[in-house]
Amino acid sequence: MSEENWRGPQPSFILVRPQMGENIGGAARAMWNFGLDRMRIIEPRDGWPNQKAVAMASGAGRLLDEALIYENAPDALADCNYIFATTARHRDLTKPVMTPERAMEHARALISQGQKVGVMFGPERAGLENEDIARANAIISVPVNPEFASLNLAQCALLMAYEWRRQNSNVPPEVVAMAKTEFAPDIEIQKLGDHYEQRLDEAGFFYPEPKAISMKLNLRNMWARMPMTRADVQMMHGMLRQLLRKKD
Structure with missing residues (x-):
């Protein structure tokens, strides 16, 4: 993904009355x-x-240089069309409650x-107050351990940022890291x-003779199931040759 796309349209992360500079820096780094x-940032303590x-922000210090500082929530939220509030408690307010995945979607x-x-x-100490949450259109609730639901500010920012990035990227869910080799073509497996x-x-392995055909078929099937690299194939050939040399 290009630098331009990385910095395209995106949500604003709004830290309401953060208490510790380290957590602000950690949130910037997570973002x-x-x-x-x-x-x-609203009213940093x-x-x-x-x-x-x-x-704490380390290489993300630029975010802090460009951060917008506000004295109150109404000013910070004035230009937002839709606002999410992250909280572990719903505070008896009737609102949609979304997971981070659904919220970022x-x-x-x-x-x-x-x-x-x-x-x-x-x-950090008590989270958003009812007055803050009342301004939100929806609540984001992270499915954490109900006996220990408190998330660090930077941790929560990291979860939201991860979900945003995950849904806006084309990263495959699984890849194989190739170590200076490539997968072997079918001819080499054969x-x-x-x-x-x-x-x-x-060596007389395929015994008794009536079972030889099915044994060979199973062996071929085993080779086909294995995602072998060219290095793997070369090693397997070498292992067999060495065993035969030792036997001789």
Whole structure:
């Protein structure tokens, strides 16, 4: 994904009355890990700028330089068309409650229509207050251990940023890391099967004779099931040759 696409339309992460500079920096770092760079901060407890935040942000310090600072929530949320509130408690308010996956899916749909989306994160000690949550259109609730539902600010930001990035990328769910080799073509697998079948036949492995056909078929099937690389095939040939040398 190009730099331009990474920094395309995206939600704003809004930190409401954060208490520790380290957590602000950690949130910035989490955001930038997944290509997000629009941070808003409401009433940071220890003032702004904050050197502890800068130190914790490490290579994501630019996000803090460009962060928008607000004195109150109404100003920070004024231009947002849709607002999410992250909280472990629903506070008896009637609102849609979404998982991070569903919330970022909805955010993507809204943003594609030209709307501005904000995601609020509460202060570390007690989270968002009822007044904050009442301003939100929907709640994001992370399915955590109900006996220990408290998430660190940066952890919560990381979860949301990850879900946003995951749904906006074409990264395959699984790949194989090739170590200076490539998968063996079918012809090489067939030749390996021929080699083993010949040597096993010479050793009298395919016994009794009525079962020889099915035994050879099962062996061929085994080779075909194995995702072998060219290095694997060469090693298997070498193993068999060495065993025969030792026998001789």
